[in-house]
Amino acid sequence: MGEAGAINTVISLFAAIGRPVISAFATIGRIALFALTTIRRALTPPYYPIRLLEQLLSIGWYSLPVVALTAAFTGMALAQQIYTGGMRFNAQSTVPAIVVIGMVRELGPVLTGLMVAGRVSSAMAAEIGTMRVTEQIDAMVTLRTDPYRYLIAPRLFASIIALPLLVCVANVIGIFGGYLLSVYKLGFNPAGYLEMTANILESDDIVMSLVKAAVFGFFIALMGCYAGVRTAGGAAGVGRATTDAVVWAFVLILLSNLILTVAAFG
Amino acid sequence: MADIPKIELRGVSKSFGAKAVLRDVSFAVAPGEAFTIIGGSGSGKSVTLKCILGLMEADAGKIFVDGEEITAMKPAERDRVRAKFGMLFQGGALFDSLSVWRNVTFALTQGRLKGGGELRKIAEENLERVGLGAEVLDLRPSELSGGMQKRVALARAIAHRPEIVFFDEPTTGLDPIRADIINKLIVELVRDLGITAVAITHDMQSVEKISDRVAMLYDGAIVWTGPTADLRHSGNSHVDQFVEGRSDGPAE
Known part of the structure; x- marks a missing residue:
């Protein structure tokens, strides 16, 4: 290999690393700009309160069954695992403490976030993506209506409001699931279990749980709407947008959870 | 005042990446006129309308509506001008x-x-x-x-x-009878409401029924403009090929 060949190899190596890095930064920039535009436009009229209520209903209310089931099953499984694991060093009595901390700090927000992302990010991407490819969004602009205000902002704010409410429900049901399993299968004293739960739980835990929920809610709607708006290429494009929305919402939820956990509890 | 065109494009260009979709497109539409842009699929017809509506930004050139340059406008002003437009989308939307x-x-x-x-x-x-x-x-x-x-x-x-209505392929996907009904409706609306109409289509029947004047786009550039009556003896080989619907000619 000559000198020129070697230089070319090095250059193409840098190019191979650089290209995806640059495009990743460009994507992050576009998503941030999209979020900022939505928030800025949402502050000035016209407002769409009915669209917001519609989205609250579809994100919050209709996610309740799946969130409740997830939380109940996880709370129970958690209690069983801690009991069995704790037996090895005689720490069975920590079940109520670990269930409450595990649910409120981590599993409640994360599992709710993931379940709602699966339901909602995909639905938003599919709906907005279909509107994009059938020119409904262009039509909206020609009808003097701002898609950011009409379509995106209600979804974003509804999601930020709904997620903390859902996480509250998930936390309570998860703790109660752990309680039921502990009392009826593992033989815990009901009053003692509840007392220990109440003693361990601090208000900071609850605040952090709700902060996480709101952040996840933001990412769920943001990725659903962003993927939807950028849809191109017919039915296949809508399919891609739906998948992208869910995958990116999952990644962002788990990444932001790690960052928030380390920042708050590390 | 009567000389100010309703819509005027001066040297408008637009590219997607390396692909030039519009090259130096210029034309003017008079108030109350029914103007049609013809051209094959992918010749840049839709992009032209979207640039005028502000759904896309032109890379170069100027666009005027009622003598006001919209390509230099702030979003709020643009909103005001956009209220003058209505658009019939291809799939209805x-x-x-x-x-x-x-x-x-x-x-x-x-x-x-x-x-x-x-x-x-x-x-x-x-x-x-x-x-x-x-x-x-x-x-x-x-x-x-x-x-x-x-x-x-x-x-x-x-x-x-609206003062101006755009029609994107108004007859596509309709049977000949329904297509004719839509053509008649367009003619009536233009006449009764005093609308300036700009249509894009590749349906020759539609062109001859609804328009006063025609421009032909080929590969992003305007190759011919003239009254509808001249369409069948334009002396332009691109137009002839399109009007007669032949697969052999300057355009492959």
Whole structure:
């Protein structure tokens, strides 16, 4: 290999690393700009309160069954695992403490976030993506209506409001699931279990749980709407947008959870 | 004042990446004129309309509406100019989550759900203009046939009484009889409402029925402009090939 060949190899190596890095930064920039535009436009009229209520209903209310089931099953499984694991060093009595901390700090927000992302990010991407490819969004602009205000902002704010409410429900049901399993299968004293739960739980835990929920809610709607708006290429494009929305919402939820956990509890 | 064109493009260019979609496109449309842009698929017809509407930004060149340069405008001013436009989209682009009458009156409330009775009346009037009765008011767009959807979309495009209406392939996907009904409606609307019309189409029957003047786009550039009557003896090989629908000629 000559000198020129070697230089070319090095250059193409840098190019191979650089290209995806640059495009990743460009994507992050576009998503941030999209979020900022939505928030800025949402502050000035016209407002769409009915669209917001519609989205609250579809994100919050209709996610309740799946969130409740997830939380109940996880709370129970958690209690069983801690009991069995704790037996090895005689720490069975920590079940109520670990269930409450595990649910409120981590599993409640994360599992709710993931379940709602699966339901909602995909639905938003599919709906907005279909509107994009059938020119409904262009039509909206020609009808003097701002898609950011009409379509995106209600979804974003509804999601930020709904997620903390859902996480509250998930936390309570998860703790109660752990309680039921502990009392009826593992033989815990009901009053003692509840007392220990109440003693361990601090208000900071609850605040952090709700902060996480709101952040996840933001990412769920943001990725659903962003993927939807950028849809191109017919039915296949809508399919891609739906998948992208869910995958990116999952990644962002788990990444932001790690960052928030380390920042708050590390 | 009468000399100011309703719409004027001067040297408009637009590329997607390395692909030039519009190259130095210039034309002017007089008030009340029905102007048609013809050209094959991918010749840049839709992009031209989208640039005028501000749905896309032109890379170079200037666009004027009523003598005002919209390519240099701030978003708020652009909104004001955009109110002069209505557009009939190719697939209708009706909002499938809303009833027909909410679709028709969408621009009047900017999508807010208010003003029940009065707005229904406005919707009814506009639907009547396109030959539809009050029975469709509460239907969803998905419950209508393709031809009816197009008519509802037409009613929606004119409900806020725009001065300029764009028609994107108004007859595509319709049978010849329904296509003719839509052509007649367009002619009536232009005449009765004093609208300036710009249509893009590759349907030659439609071109000859609705337009006063025609421009031909080929590969992003305007290759011919003239009155509709001259279309069949334009002396331009691109136009001849298109008008006669031949596969052999300057365009492959």
